[in-house]
Amino acid sequence: MRWLVRKAWTLVAVYFAYMLEYRGEIFFWMLSGITPFFFMSAWTAAANQGLTGYDANDYARYFFAVFVARQLGIVWAHWNMSEDVRSGRFSFRLLQPLDPVWHYLADHVGERGVRLPMLAVVGLVFAWLYPEALVWPGAERAALGLVAVGLAFGVNFFASYVVGLLALWLEDATSIYNLWYVAMLFFSGMLAPLALYPDPVRQVLAWTPFPHLVYLPAAIWSGLEADATRGLLTLLAWNLFFFTLGRLLWHLGRRHYSAMGA
């Protein structure tokens, strides 16, 4: 247990230092994720004309929560894997008595350490621009939203890792992950609150991971309609699914790996 903690702490600390070297890049990456604010403008304009069921502050609050949930859920394990396989670095990972997935996970956690302070600055700017929109949801909802974000990160990470494992067959699997992103864009609540979607669509989507990745935490934080229990259980189930699929592909892919370029 002592060594487990030491390994985890060392990996996160070193990858945090690594990510600090790329703080500028992370800042611009974060800025590239401001899509929710464009949709916020469109929906608040519609709300001001009385065209929707929510008011302008509801939309501002919701899309800010979407932005935060999305920023905390961003993953790139598929890119890590593909790059490692292509460059031959994956062979070094295999030589260590540690599953390579821990390196990728630590890379993500370390990056969050750099991203969070920047996110706080964006939050302050938002609070200055939309003071009426920011309402403290209460400790319970805030915590519940964080749990949802944590589980959503898990689903995103394991799905990304599963796609990355395909690099053991294909050498580069980064493009495949774009499919996941497209599905997330349309079905996760990034374009509009899912409460506005037709009922049959919502019922089908509820079984997929997508609405729970962004809409669930954003709705919990911003006070919109959300079935938190069902959402969290669904996220948990998808975590288990992608984790298991990842282990299976790991064992199959290892047989296929040719250590190209190493």
Added chain:
Amino acid sequence: MAEALGPAVRAHNLRKVYRVAEKEPGFADTLRHFVRRRYREVEAVRGVSFVIEPGEIVGFLGANGAGKTTTLKMLTGLIYPSGGELEVLGHVPYRREAAFLRQITLVMGNKQQLIWDLPVLDSLRINAAVYEIDPAEARRRTRAFAELLEIEDILTQPVRKLSLGQRMKAELMASLFHLPRLLFLDEPTLGLDVNAQAAVRRFLRDYRERYGATILLTSHYMADIEALAERVLVIHRGALLYDGGLGGLVERFAPFKEVRLELAAPAEPAELAGFGEVAEASGRRVRLLVTKEGLTRTVAELLSRFEVRDLSVTEPPLEDVIARVFSEGRV
């Protein structure tokens, strides 16, 4: 370091077959390749068998594409063999058991494990944690290795700022930080200048003496092999051609001696051709490869035919012998 009970490496009839997609150039073939891929099986390693005992330093020689690196990948567990039996330190490598991985290392001269944008010490911190090395012991090893490799002053610099030689030394340090018993070294001196090559060889010799490690080394620099290896394995087109001492390799594959002459007057290569294979004839300096059986007679004839200022007879350079083995592919 614990004593090994059996051989460090035991490979029997080891095989590796790769399936390679083939595609002709051109638009039509690109479309054909997209619709229906054609594959070819390439037998990279063909029934290789050898045993390496604990403490041995073995040179692994072969031309590019001969199967050296593929064999090393199987020995380290990076890839699965297609056939044969393989046991390394009592383990089946591809199972990647922690007890096995803690005892081996692989150094690849053309690849790096160090984190490019961080100081060397950060990569060592990760290795110390992963291999469960106590912090005090990690500090002691850092000092000891840095002193041996003469890189004390670069450990806090980002890896990207280091010279190739410094980086290779740091790579060695990271690869050996957990004190492995079995070292697989794939071109460890690749691209280094003569001084850095010598320093790396010195370090490897010291490490082996201090820890009794077993080393399997591939290198295109014969100086590495001559300085470190007592025994060599020669692989050609996936098959093992030779397994034995360096001297035996010369004996077996070079049944000739090198005769160096300095003549009083320049001679035409055509005049020398009858005495042996003319390896070099530039003005008054001549290098001939002469069969061992005819050596005495040939030297006597050379002395009577030409006015010779200087003459020496030596074994041919190992590079020439190896080049001859690879070009002829002789068994």
